[in-house]
Each structure stands twice: as structure tokens, then as C-alpha cells.
Amino acid sequence: METPVRNKDLQIAQDTVTPVSPESKPDISISLDDERDSDKQTFGDIRATDPVITVRDCNVYYGDTHALKNIDLDIGRSEVVALIGPSGCGKSTFLRCLNRMNDTIESARVSGQFSLDGEDIYARDADVVLLRSRIGMVFQKPNPFPKSIYENVAYGPRIHGLAASRAEMDDIVYGSLERAGLLDEVRDRLDDRGTGLSGGQQQRLCIARTIAVNPEVILMDEPCSALDPLATAKVEDLIEELSHNYAIAIVTHSMHQAARVSRRTAYFHLGRLIEVDATDKIFTNPGHRLTEDYVTGRFG
């Protein structure tokens, strides 16, 4: 298991967190399915300055399984939020709620208030296609379309009608590839198949494809887990650059990655949001015992 950024001498900072009863430190041996008030409160600050997405009281069921329990979270406009936690804790599920990809899963039931720039995402008359043009997604395993590189990037703008002419489309495609850091590598082979690129290039192609439709938020579900370290480093640099213009929520298994790229980090555990705070604080001075156990490697 990975070692944390700082040493193991940690102090519970009583003044910055707001638990209901500070003396009842939650024990790791108790399952969080016990409905205890002290367990329900999220440590840290779920709010963000200038949020682009706000989530309140999110609950997700897969059939009878209660996968996400009462999640509240904000995602700020120009920040990178890392969602960390052990396997099966619900972070990918939460991410998929934000662009309604859980709609494609038959057994999933989502409840709660989700708003993008103040508009309800799950309203009855909400347009899912429009939503997904404003919230883009990059998946764990790179999945470029089996078309040419140009077509991969051009498909989104084409179906959304973003380009009025071939020249405009060229601008969009070249610009997206440039911002994804891929243009130099593929400039002379834009008609080659997207699936013929290396893993890291494919993932950057997927990122280029996502930013070509000019979203406000980019969701990334473990984008580097299938890539080698060099490609990972390139993608992480890219994320850092993109964070100036887009809000990014990134699910990651690697705490190192979370520490490297994000400004805020949210720790999920068995379907609950345990703690949300500035990344530095989560890794050096976590408030909740479970967060501490996870970042120090005692658990997960």
C-alpha cells in the first residue's frame, strides 16, 4: 500500500473540523452501516467558493444495495477535486451521477439534488444530451472511437453543431489536440485510426475529444490507471493545465496522484463522504480517523 506524503505523527485538529461530538472518535472496527449521528457528518468543508456543481443529499441504489449514502459536495469552477477512497466505496458511482451516466445502468436509482450552474440536472424536462455537452467524461480505459484521429475529435462538435464550416471544424480539432498536448505527435497522421495510438496517446485523444465540445466540467474516472508512468506524468501535467479553464473532478486510486494534481480532496468510504478538505490538509492532518487510516496506509 502506498505511503503517505508526511510522517505518521498526526494530530487531530479540533478547531477546524465540525464533528457533532468530538470525543466519540469513530472506530474502524464499527461498520458504517450503523446509523449513528456521529458517523453521518462529513468532516471538513463540502462547500466550495463559486461552485459550478452542487450536490445535496445524493443517494444511489443498485437494486437493493445502497451504494451512496447522503452525499453533499460542491465542485468549484476552476479547481481540481480528487475523489479518493478504497475500492468499492462509491466514488466512480458518484462521478457518474454528475453526467447522468448512471441512467444507462438498469438497476441504478439516483436521488438527491444535483445542479449545474443552478439548474437541476435531474429535472423531468432536463436534456441529457445538453448536459453531457457541458460535463465531459474521460474513462479509465482509453476508448477512442474506431475512426480516424480527426473524426474522433470532430464527432462531438459535429453532432452539437459547434462548427459552421470545415475551416471552423479544423480550428476546433487542431486547437483541442494542441491543448491536449497531442498535436505535435499526430499532426501528420490525422487520418490514421485513433485506436492505433499508444495507451497514453489514446487517453490524451480522449481528453482532446472531451474538450473539443467546450464543456464546463470534466469528469475523469481513474484516467491514468491503465497508463505507464511516463504517459501518466504527461496526462497529469495536462490536467494541471486544463484546471485553469475547466472544473475537474478526478477519481483516483493513487494518493500520490491526488496529492500532485488536486486542490481539494474528498475521501469516500463505503458509500459515505467522510471528509472533504484542502489536499494538503487531508494528507498531512486529516480530521477523521478513517481518513487518517486510509492516507497512512493502515487501510485500503
Place this chain on the structure above:
Amino acid sequence: MPHDVKNSEGTRPSTPGVIPFDESRRRVEAGLARRYRQERRFRLVGLGAVILGLSFLAFLFVTIVGNGYGAFWQTYIKLDITFDAAVIDPDGGRKPADLSSANYGRLIRNALLDIFPDANNRKDRRALKALVSTGAAFDLRGRVMADPGLIGSTRPIWLLADDKIDMLFKGQIDRSVERESGRLKGRQLAWVDKLIASGRMEKHFNTRFFTAGDSREPELAGIWGATKGSFFMLLVTILLAFPMGVAAAIYLEEFAPRNRWIDIIEININNLAAVPSIIFGLLGLAVFINYMGLPRSTPLVGGLVLTLMTLPVIIIAGRAALKSVPPSVRAAALGIGASRVQMIMHHVLPLAMPGMLTGAIIGMARALGESAPLLMIGMIAFIVEVPGTPLDPSTALPVQIFLWADSPERAFVERTSAAIMVLLMFLLLMNVTAVWLRNRFERRW
């Protein structure tokens, strides 16, 4: 745990159920020989099954080709035909109406009498005329209509021999039996021998087999009518069944809700793929011919019946092809903001198309070889004219084979096998195309 602590049975008394290492190794080694023997036997059985299957196939091919090979050659008799103007064109006006109704049979008879002048009674003359096919007169007429300049000249013309002479020349008729009780009249054998000796009887390639329609006379019969009928039928089938099947597969796979009704539909479609084909023929008779009043014996109705038969196959293959498209492609398309229909049309369908095409071609190949449903809707009739449109009455290749197999003439035996060879070749071609398509487009992602 110590290995050497054993009691008299060789087991460790303190840990029941645990076999000591050397004992377990001994047991494994003892069983190895038997296991390898079983494996060898199993492989031999598999090999034997393959060899048996292949030998049946080889037997089938050898028999059919052996029987049908002769049909591709046809016996012709060379006669010196004098295009006597007195017979053909007595008025001398060379009017087409006169030329077409002239008695060309007389020209043939005259030419034969020139070679065999001693055939002077009526019975002999009739036997002499029977050496040549009844269609030979029409051949001559065709030549004269095309080139009236032939009138007045004498040319050596290769004329089609009668089917019994054809069989004799090919050695299919036992001469000793024929002499006693055959249908060849006594002197015909001698005449044939004389023609052969003087080089006037030869076998030419039987192009008529491929260009003519059906006929009662074997030497005039061809499969072109049946082939065109089959072709029109398959055309109607593929134009109707493929779009419907693909659309149904897309709906059932992508849009239909997962409930009891859809399960019932799915079960019924799977069952329909196994329904005996003659039932579709009955359905076609009842609905298309009786109720809708469509013309009987036409490739249109045949195509409609085969559409019903092929549709379940295409739907099942289509659903399998759609299911095989990886969910990552769908997720990528949806994630970028494509609507459901856009995702299916732009991404899923192109990837599933090779599988659908393969299923369609295999369904077509099955439809090509079907005869039972066509019997019900009347495509079994004896139709001589080659169909010009799908609305003309016609027959189909498998039905033609069935009809010829039933015919009494000896010459139809080899023609039946030849028609089977042609049908098998088409089926082989279609299946090879299906395999080629599948290999070419596989794993494009």
C-alpha cells in the same frame, strides 16, 4: 510437519485426511498412464469424427460430380443442310413471316436422307428424323432469320442430337440391352455407328444448359429459367428481410424495455428460426395468394415467403452482433453527448454490421436451397419461359432439381446432378463470401 512420522498404514496419525507426499506422488504417477491413454483415445475419436464427416462429404461430391459431369457436354450431328429456297421461301420475297413459318424439318430430313438413302419406308424415315432433336429445326430457323443470305446455299451445320442418341454416344445406354428391348429402333444403332465412323458426331460444350429454360426434351432443357427465378427471389428476400431484420434487432437490443412481453417476443423469434419451412409455404399460400391475391408461382411471392423464413435468422444474428459491441464504445459516445439514436447509428451499427451481414448471407444461403415452401406457393409448375421480372411465373433451382429428378428420361439423370452442382457452387460462393466478410471486418476496434 515431519515426514518420517508414520504409523503402519503410512499415514500421519495426528492429521487425518492428509496424504503423505510420497504416497500422493505414487498415486499420481500410477494414474498418469491411464490419463494419457484416455487423452489419446479422445483425440483419435475426434480425428475419426472429422475423417468420417469429410468422407461423407467427399462421397457426396464424387457421386454428384461423377453423375453430372457428362451433362456439360452435348452431342451434335454434322449435317450438310441445303437451304433450299423452294422449301423455305417459295415466293422468293424473303418476307420474315414466310421465313419463320417455313418447314425447316424438311431440310433436316433431306440432309439425313442424303447420308442414308436406303431409308425409304415411312417407319425408317421417322426413325431417321428421330436421330436429331426436335429443337434443331428451330435452330435452323434462327440462323436463316438472322442471315437470309443462307438461302440457296449448302452448309455443314452441327445440329443438336436427340437425347437418346446423346445417351448412346456418352455410353450411358447398354447397347446389348438396347438392341433387344430399347426404345431405339433397330436401324438407329447402325446409323449412329456410321455417323460416328464418318466423324459426323461430336460432343460440344453444352451452353444451352446455361441459357435455356426448362423443357420436356432433355437436350433442350436448361437451368437459366430456374436460376433467374432463384435470383429474383433472393433479391426480393434480401431487400425486405435485411432492413426489417436489422431494424428489429436494433429495437429489441437497444430500445425495448426488459419485461415479460419482450421475453415472450424473444422466445417466439428464436422458435420461428426452427419452424419447418413448409409451414411458411402454407402461410404464403393462405395470406399472399389467397387473401392478398398476389400472382401464383412468381418469385415475388416466393421472396415474401423466404423473407418470413429468413427474418428470425437475421434478427438473431443481428442481436448477437449488437451485443458484441463493447460497452466502452457506447459509453464514449454517450459521454460526448450523443443521443441514443446517434450512438447506435454512428457507432454501434457500423461495428455490428459485419456480423449482421454474415448472418444475413448465411440466412440467404439457407433460403436459396429451400424447396418445400416454394412447392406450396406454386413454384413447382413446369414453366418454359425465362422470367423477365419478379412478377413472371418461374421456378427455382432446388425445385427444378426436384422436377428433373422425377422425370423418366434417362438424360435427365445427369442433368439433375449437373443442376445440383450449380446450386452447390452458388451456396459455396455465398458461404465463402460470408467467411471472407467476417474475417475482413473482424476486430476493427
